[in-house]
Amino acid sequence: MSLKPFGKLNFLFDARTKNPLFVMKRNFSNFITLLKRLGIVVFIFMLIRVSFYFYNKSYFGSIDFSTGWNIFIGGLRIDVSTIIYLNGLFIVLHLLPFNFISERWYQLILKISFLICNFFGILFSVGDIAYFPFSNKRATMSLFSMASDFWNLLPRYCRDYWYVLLFLILMVVMMEYMYRLTQKIHEKGKINYPIQILLFLVGLILTVIGARGGLQNKPISPLTAIEYVDINLTPLVTNTPFTMMHTIEQNSLQKLSFFNAQDINNVFSLCKHNKERKPIHKMNIVIIILESFSKEFIGSLNNYKGYTPFLDSLINHSIVCCNAYADAEQSNKGIPCIITGLPNLMDKEYFNSIYQSNCQPSIASYLKKIGYHTSFFHGGTNGTMNFDIFSRSVGFDHYYGRNEYNDDKDYDGAWGIRDEEFFQYFASQLNTFPQPFCSAIFSLSSHHPYIIPEKYKGKFPKGPEEIIESIGYTDYALKMFFEKISKQPWYKNTFFVITADHAFNTVKHVNSLYDNFVRRNSIPILFFNPDQNERVNINHLSKQIDILPTILNYIGYEDDFPSFGDDILNKTAKHYVYRVVNNIYYIHDDRYLLIFNTQEGSVAFLDYISDSQLSKNILNTGIKNQKELEDEMKAVLQTYNDVMINNSLCKK
Numbered sequence: 030m031s032l033k034p035f036g037k038l039n040f041l042f043d044a045r046t047k048n049p050l051f052v053m054k055r056n057f058s059n060f061i062t063l064l065k066r067l068g069i070v071v072f073i074f075m076l077i078r079v080s081f082y083f084y085n086k087s088y089f090g091s092i093d094f095s096t097g098w099n100i101f102i103g104g105l106r107i108d109v110s111t112i113i114y115l116n117g118l119f120i121v122l123h124l125l126p127f128n129f130i131s132e133r134w135y136q137l138i139l140k141i142s143f144l145i146c147n148f149f150g151i152l153f154s155v156g157d158i159a160y161f162p163f164s165n166k167r168a169t170m171s172l173f174s175m176a177s178d179f180w181n182l183l184p185r186y187c188r189d190y191w192y193v194l195l196f197l198i199l200m201v202v203m204m205e206y207m208y209r210l211t212q213k214i215h216e217k218g219k220i221n222y223p224i225q226i227l228l229f230l231v232g233l234i235l236t237v238i239g240a241r242g243g244l245q246n247k248p249i250s251p252l253t254a255i256e257y258v259d260i261n262l263t264p265l266v267t268n269t270p271f272t273m274m275h276t277i278e279q280n281s282l283q284k285l286s287f288f289n290a291q292d293i294n295n296v297f298s299l300c301k302h303n304k305e306r307k308p309i310h311k312m313n314i315v316i317i318i319l320e321s322f323s324k325e326f327i328g329s330l331n332n333y334k335g336y337t338p339f340l341d342s343l344i345n346h347s348i349v350c351c352n353a354y355a356d357a358e359q360s361n362k363g364i365p366c367i368i369t370g371l372p373n374l375m376d377k378e379y380f381n382s383i384y385q386s387n388c389q390p391s392i393a394s395y396l397k398k399i400g401y402h403t404s405f406f407h408g409g410t411n412g413t414m415n416f417d418i419f420s421r422s423v424g425f426d427h428y429y430g431r432n433e434y435n436d437d438k439d440y441d442g443a444w445g446i447r448d449e450e451f452f453q454y455f456a457s458q459l460n461t462f463p464q465p466f467c468s469a470i471f472s473l474s475s476h477h478p479y480i481i482p483e484k485y486k487g488k489f490p491k492g493p494e495e496i497i498e499s500i501g502y503t504d505y506a507l508k509m510f511f512e513k514i515s516k517q518p519w520y521k522n523t524f525f526v527i528t529a530d531h532a533f534n535t536v537k538h539v540n541s542l543y544d545n546f547v548r549r550n551s552i553p554i555l556f557f558n559p560d561q562n563e564r565v566n567i568n569h570l571s572k573q574i575d576i577l578p579t580i581l582n583y584i585g586y587e588d589d590f591p592s593f594g595d596d597i598l599n600k601t602a603k604h605y606v607y608r609v610v611n612n613i614y615y616i617h618d619d620r621y622l623l624i625f626n627t628q629e630g631s632v633a634f635l636d637y638i639s640d641s642q643l644s645k646n647i648l649n650t651g652i653k654n655q656k657e658l659e660d661e662m663k664a665v666l667q668t669y670n671d672v673m674i675n676n677s678l679c680k681k
Contacts, residue, residue, distance in 0.1 A: 057224075066143060071105070102257065113240040162534050169272050185443060288664060316368075319472050320475045321475050324551035325551065328341050340527070360530040362378045367573045368423060393467055396467045402466040405469050410432075413445065445473055446473075451470075452507065453513060475503045488501075494535055524558055525558075526557075529552040550608075576597075607661075614662055618658065631659055634647050
């Protein structure tokens with residue numbers, strides 16, 4: 030075939046052949062092969078998403094065709110962006126306009142880079158299938174702050190979730206096999222530089238567009254998932270590598286300017302004080318933080334028997350927060366909220382962020398100023414989640430962990446010392462402390478793998494979730510603790526605070542009321558004074574960061590202090606709950622939930638009482654609560670970022 034009809038386009042074709050179609054195919058084959066190889070990862074990510082759904086189906090419920098299609102389209106958009114980020118180097122290497130790209134050694138380099146980059150994407154995606162029920166969200170970079178604990182528990186997790194490991198191996202083997210199907214030895218010879226350079230530039234342009242998720246003004250983010258599905262289903266649209274990449278820079282906060290200095294104080298004030306100015310009463314303070322104790326498990330906070338008979342008996346003589354919520358979804362975020370009153374407004378936990386060296390006041394540092402002895406107890410192996418470092422950094426003088434307990438016959442084989450024995454140890458140590466003292470303890474037995482001592486097998490009721498038996502065991506440990514300390518002379522002069530580090534991510538709900546994005550974070554918060562004879566219900570919203578100002582006001586602390594929370598016993602204060610998940614902020618009052626982003630502002634406004642599945646966005650429909658929640662969220666965020674950036678929480 031003559032090339033004359035193509036005139037000046039002769040430079041497009043290889044001089045060794047007279048077939049333009051063959052030449053065009055040869056020139057584009059490398060580009061097409063790249064698309065096929067990236068398509069392999071798209072296919073595998075979709076398989077993982079389907080597996081993620083079916084493994085956690087009881088969390089998401091049934092999905093109709095329309096919703097499934099939206100998940101597919103939104104997920105495809107986010108997957109393509111993720112895969113391009115993961116394979117950026119591979120894409121560039123694949124499209125380089127040089128002769129050596131056809132060489133065997135270079136093709137081997139391409140394959141190795143492809144397998145390594147995508148292995149980690151698949152690893153985190155598959156691993157999150159089983160991790161999601163514990164965190165109630167796609168994993169973020171904060172996962173790496175628990176690296177030491179992860180490696181210690183990895184053998185047990187591999188044993189318990191062997192099928193996830195098997196699925197990971199299957200996905201990696203499938204990826205390698207499908208890649209081999211795309212391999213062939215390219216014909217050696219000179220490449221056509223004009224075409225290959227053009228394809229290289231086109232490839233880079235498409236790469237940028239794909240990484241951004243399209244041609245819109247701003248690149249996509251985890252918040253993009255809300256464009257496709259209701260908020261409960263957003264984890265099905267995103268993927269784990271995507272959320273991890275979008276939380277890499279979460280440590281660094283940006284200065285916000287929603288309000289000027291004068292106006293912000295009309296919305297939110299950081300300065301708190303003893304409103305009644307009652308005389309100080311230096312009661313001992315004991316803060317008991319129970320691992321994963323959701324409100325759902327506690328009968329006296331519901332209308333059924335529950336699994337915590339002792340806690341129920343204590344509640345009948347306590348000040349009880351009937352509408353209390355966790356500020357965070359993980360222990361290493363929730364405990365700082367309780368101890369410091371600092372909200373969880375970074376995806377990365379505060380004491381592993383770049384602000385960890387900030388001066389951070391806490392219940393310990395305030396009470397030390399007025400003569401309290403301070404201590405923190407956790408039966409876990411010292412170094413677990415850095416609780417020992419954290420407690421000392423915020424003012425606790427003494428830390429007691431597995432090392433200090435110093436008797437591994439009571440070691441549970443996974444996390445640390447079993448609750449019964451460690452609570453008894455806690456009681457013994459309290460007897461030695463000078464009064465007044467402030468001591469906090471964090472339990473551990475109701476954490477996966479929920480180990481029950483052999484002598485108690487069958488003693489505690491089981492329920493729809495594996496954790497429930499261990500909830501009963503920890504409740505029993507708490508009972509034995511109170512039986513021991515109730516005989517001590519300091520007991521009557523002690524103010525007990527009992528709460529949870531976070532709610533358990535229940536899949537099989539004891540009560541369907543908690544099958545709701547907001548209510549599933551419900552936890553107990555109660556204040557027990559041994560002289561209290563009757564139960565007092567607090568029905569307005571309360572949260573973990575309210576505990577610190579409540580304690581200080583209860584004992585009559587005289588100085589003003591900064592706090593993001595409010596005294597729970599102050600009925601005139603505004604009471605909101607706010608938190609962050611994957612860089613998206615959530616704030617709610619006793620009826621409405623607002624979803625907020627610092628770049629885009631309010632993106633959803635929902636009535637979580639009448640619309641329990643949060644399927645109807647009523648943003649900008651004239652409901653006044655929207656403006657109130659927006660202003661509160663803006664003022665809190667602006668204040669939070671300012672005090673973190675400027676390290677200004679402690680009085681100079």
